[in-house]
Every structure is written in structure tokens, then in C-alpha cells.
Amino acid sequence: MHPLCAALIDGLSLTGDVPGDAVALLTAHGRAETAAHCANVADEASRLAARFGANGRQAEIAGWLHDISAVIPAAQRLDYARQWRLEILPEEAAAPMLLHQRQSAVLAAKVFGVTDPAILSAIGCHTTLKAAPSALDKIVFLADKIAWDGAGEPPYQDALLAAVEASLDEACWCYLDYLWSRRAALFAVHPWFVAAYHELSDHLERRITP
Ligand SMILES: [Fe+2]
Numbered sequence: 001m002h003p004l005c006a007a008l009i010d011g012l013s014l015t016g017d018v019p020g021d022a023v024a025l026l027t028a029h030g031r032a033e034t035a036a037h038c039a040n041v042a043d044e045a046s047r048l049a050a051r052f053g054a055n056g057r058q059a060e061i062a063g064w065l066h067d068i069s070a071v072i073p074a075a076q077r078l079d080y081a082r083q084w085r086l087e088i089l090p091e092e093a094a095a096p097m098l099l100h101q102r103q104s105a106v107l108a109a110k111v112f113g114v115t116d117p118a119i120l121s122a123i124g125c126h127t128t129l130k131a132a133p134s135a136l137d138k139i140v141f142l143a144d145k146i147a148w149d150g151a152g153e154p155p156y157q158d159a160l161l162a163a164v165e166a167s168l169d170e171a172c173w174c175y176l177d178y179l180w181s182r183r184a185a186l187f188a189v190h191p192w193f194v195a196a197y198h199e200l201s202d203h204l205e206r207r208i209t210p
């Protein structure tokens, strides 16, 4: 195990039970609120998987681990990425929090022993989505937005809940188009998000918001 990963679990006895281990690790790093959010995302992802015929176990595990990299101190995200030899996009260098999706996938693999590429993919693009996403990618992306962990009610919530009744793609479009409309206010516009948005606009034959 990479020394940085070993240091993160130092003093913990992980059991192999993903929910219990995720809660233990996050709590040990003072991130109990993230553990609660992950529980909500796991529940919502399971519900969406049942609704759309995806694998509920994969959705649940991805939900539990999608934000597990919250254990990395914010000021050290770039340093961890360099030491793990992750490719760092310019947008991620500008807004290192954008690295957290792929850093969660690294920890899911190296600390939790997840080998399923479908689960690792869904964790690794849960913030931005990406081009040619799988159903599981879309489910975890949407579950993270529906199980919002910020203050108050997000402005897209009613529209998103209505869209998810129609299809995963309609729901993804709802959120991506909302984010695109306020891209000027973002610290950085991640190219995976841009690719997902343009691809879905073509697929659904929707106009891109100017
Ligand atoms: Fe996240």
C-alpha cells in the first residue's frame, strides 16, 4: 500500500464491511458529516439502481465511497495527486477540490480493495460526469446531487427530481445544463463536464445554453 494510504488508516482496524469501514475512516478524520452524506448517496444510488435496472450493490458501494477522499486535507490534495502520479489537469490545478472524485477512486481501490472498474469509474466521475458515461456513472452522479450536502435547498432540486422520473439522461441534462448556465461563477470548468454536457446535448438534441 502507498505510504500515504497507509498513513490515512493508521490506528484503524478495517473489517472489510464497506459502510462500516467508510464511517470509521471518515469519522477518524473528523468528517462525520461526510459519512452521513455518503450514507444518503448510497441509499439514493440504490434506489435509482432499482428504478433503472442497474446493479444495486455496485451503486451502494460507489455511493459509500464516492467522497472517501474527504480524509485528505484540502491543502494537500495536489501533493497527494503528485505523489500518486495522477495526471493533473490545468482545471484541477486551479481548483484542487476537483481532484477529489479521482482521489476517492484511488482510495476505494487501494484502501478498500475495490477492483470492479464499473464502481471505480462511477466514483471517479461523480462530480463532473464524463463522456460516454455508463448507467452506474449517471446514477452515482445524480445520487450525489439529489442527496445534496450543502446548506438549504439547491436551486435545481425540484426540476432534477421531476427529470429523474423521466430518465437518467433527462436528469443528467437537468443538472449539467444548470451547471453550464453558471459556469462563469465556477473556479474552474472541468473538461469532463464540458464533454458530458456537449455529448448529452447532441444525444437529446437540446440546445446548449449560451
Ligand atoms: Fe464529491
Ligand SMILES: [Fe+2]
Binding pocket: 037, 041, 066, 067, 144
Ligand atoms: Fe458527495
